[in-house]
Amino acid sequence: MKTATARGVERDIVQLPQAGDVAPYYEPQANEIAIFEAAYRKRLPVMLKGPTGCGKTRFLEHMAYRLRRPLVTVSCHEDLTSSDLVGRFLLEGAQTVWQDGPLTRAVKAGAICYLDEIVEARTDSTVVIHSLTDHRRKLAIEKKGQEIEAHEDFLLVISYNPGYQTVLKDLKPSTKQRFIAINFDFTQEDVERKIVVNEDPGIVPELAAKLVATGRKARLLKDHGLEEAASTRTLVYAANMINAGLDPVSACRVSMVDPLTDDTELAEALMEIVKAHFS
């Protein structure tokens, strides 16, 4: 979230949008804003599905701003325990102090809690969200023998990227069906152009159009060994690099070819696409 506050300064993770904040830029793909607002009105948990770099996180930042709610993001990883989410006792001198985890903070403050890439977390740590996702809207704090009724504005959002990396790590169907699902994909060409221009206003629209055309062609190679297709984010990076003075072909190579593949032949094919548009 772009704020007027100083950078390089510690801030609490629970931050309401301030007066003077600018809405994070988001270009709607379909009716996802309406879906999210409806889900929020009924406080139903939301699941964002889609490939890397297609705008899931940005969408949520934008929605948090629109709904005037703080956003608490937790990036999940395989060693994430339920204490990391809920909280733990810490020693302080001869005393112990309970410290709330980010989920508990969000539940108390009525924030939107975003569990990014939830499938990465161990299943035993994700079960704590179950009671939050149904009509109970409660968080149990086992260690303290307490439970919290969630603040009325609290909302749980998770994201996941259905790809072949997650064959064995899919969410349990019983977990999945507790969520309202919003599908994301790379946007239409004209929208994507708008996004690139908006993310890097220094880029001329013609160049942005070429970048987008290159990216869309590059995505066709996804089934040929590319683990992740060239995302909108990589296109923005390429635009940034061009704007910073690099020539377009090199900018594309360093932002959307070399990071995506180590396969020389695939890289050659990708470079053919780049050169077709930029030379």
Add this chain to the structure above:
Amino acid sequence: MEASSAVTGTAPAIPGTPGFDARREAALPGFHSNERKRLLTLLLEVWYGRQFDLRESAWSPEKGRPFVETDGDGLFMPAVMPGRDEAILAALHTAGRLAFGSFDRAATQSIFRDAAAGLPGPGRRPMVWATLFELYGDDLPRFQLLFDMCEGLRVDSRVQSLVPNHLSRLFATGIAQRPRPPESLPYYDSALAAVRGALAIARGEQADLDPRLRRLLLPDATIADAFRIANELYRETELPPVKDEEVFQSAYLPGRAPSAACLARAQSGDALQQEAQDKPDSKNRKGAHEEQESDQQQRSDTRFDTAGQQPGEGGDIVASGRRSAGSDGQSPRRPQTQAVENGKFYPEWDYRLGRYKNKWAWVNEQPFGESNSAEADRLTSQYATALKRLKKAIQAQKPTRLAPKVRQFDGDDIDLDAAVAYVSEQHAGMSPQPAIYRRRELRRRDVAVTLLADMSTSILQYLPKSGGRLVDRVRAGVLLFVEAMEEVGDVYSVAGFRSRCSDDVSYFTIKDFDQPLTDQVKGLIGGISGRLATRMGAAIRHATARFAGIESRRRLLLILSDGRPEDYDDGGDRRYLHEDTRMAVKEAVMRGVHPFCITVDPTANQYLPQIFGIGHYLVLDNINSLPKKLPEIYLRLRR
């Protein structure tokens, strides 16, 4: 070529054998299409959004300039092209001819009609390209060059609409290759000038282009327009006649080829036979392996047999396939008695009936009898470095991969997080459990995996250029896989399958879950070979059943395949076994087994998403990487 091999004293290389190709190509500089086939396939898919059949043509250096040819269906690449740019131009151009109507029936018919109308009187013969070209007599090469210039311009400007740098690359390459026999220059230069004009128009600049040719740049121009305009040019342009073959060939711009020759050849073998009769030739080469040949023969016979069946008989198509297989006395109706004990019936899904056919596929589990320890040893030493690297990588990843068990009641290390929590909880007045240790040990029975290899005839296919057969890569892949599995410590089994109709599906257990990896097992892997067909659904059902009794949290069924599910008795109805396999996958998932398909079939994108679901398959289009990739894929999947 023969002379040189005689000098070195080796057996004379026979054209059409892999050895001959390898020696011939190694001797030539330039762009070796077979090695670079993957790049061309990727590019065609990117720009045209579909796959083209890329095959090797019968071109050899003594035939003159290499051209990419087409029969209206596939692309035939010469083994060597002079350069990368020319090869890419040629592939894009030839695919463009297929995509943009060079073989459009309506347009060619209209050409024939117009030409026939101009002929005098009765006794007209039905018009085909050959008869049409006869009208030009000895001056045919001159007309053909003009016609191909027009048609080439039309196609290339359409290709430009897909590939933004096509015309500029064509022009640049054309300039770079301009030095050529002077007699061909008038044609070459006028074609090049037309490209320059078209390029300027594509860029929206002031263009200097013959107004007659401008019509060809419109998106709705057809080959009939090219023919008409070529005739105008033929009548009105003063260009020297062409007699010499070399001059004729040199007059083509890089990437373009004598198209009319191909068209004519399809119908008659007349004077234009300088172009190789590539199709039958290259087929022979591909299917050189006897076993494969005879098998295909057998398969097509069966197909032919069932093709006569009236449609709408539902499951009877399968039944009729059985009859035909049984009637020739080769296929026993029921398996031999000794096998019956190990066999099991599985249902099969018939999409036409919308239900399962009970007790339909007979899967006969048997020990795999073909062992080849020498081959296993050879492969082990051939891939020794790869194996070493792989083992190192696994060891390096071990601490994170095989995460130590935390919060144990006893163990080798203190779990610091748990200890802090323990102390602080105690301070807080609670009575926590003293589970403050961590223990490094393999997480028991976390993942169980079966590697199921397709052992049908098709894995015997020869690999273009890189030499050897697919089966060699499969053996090496499985060997590296088992070695990697030993290092990882997961429970695993290896099996293979093949089928001859629904009543004879063989399932070979090469290594069972509880069997240790012995030299004998490696010998069996070295003996993996291909025969018969691919009834994948039945094999998946059996492999799923074999997971019973295996304790593990996650179960993975890795299927290694090279083509679509097919069998002799599917009546040519591909969808039947596709649908059955799809159902088998669904059943497996319901039983807690995750099937994942690894295939080397480049066209697999067309059917695997429907069968396995998006994200549950992987197309390996670089076959040579299979041995190294297979263990890597597994490690990725189990993460």
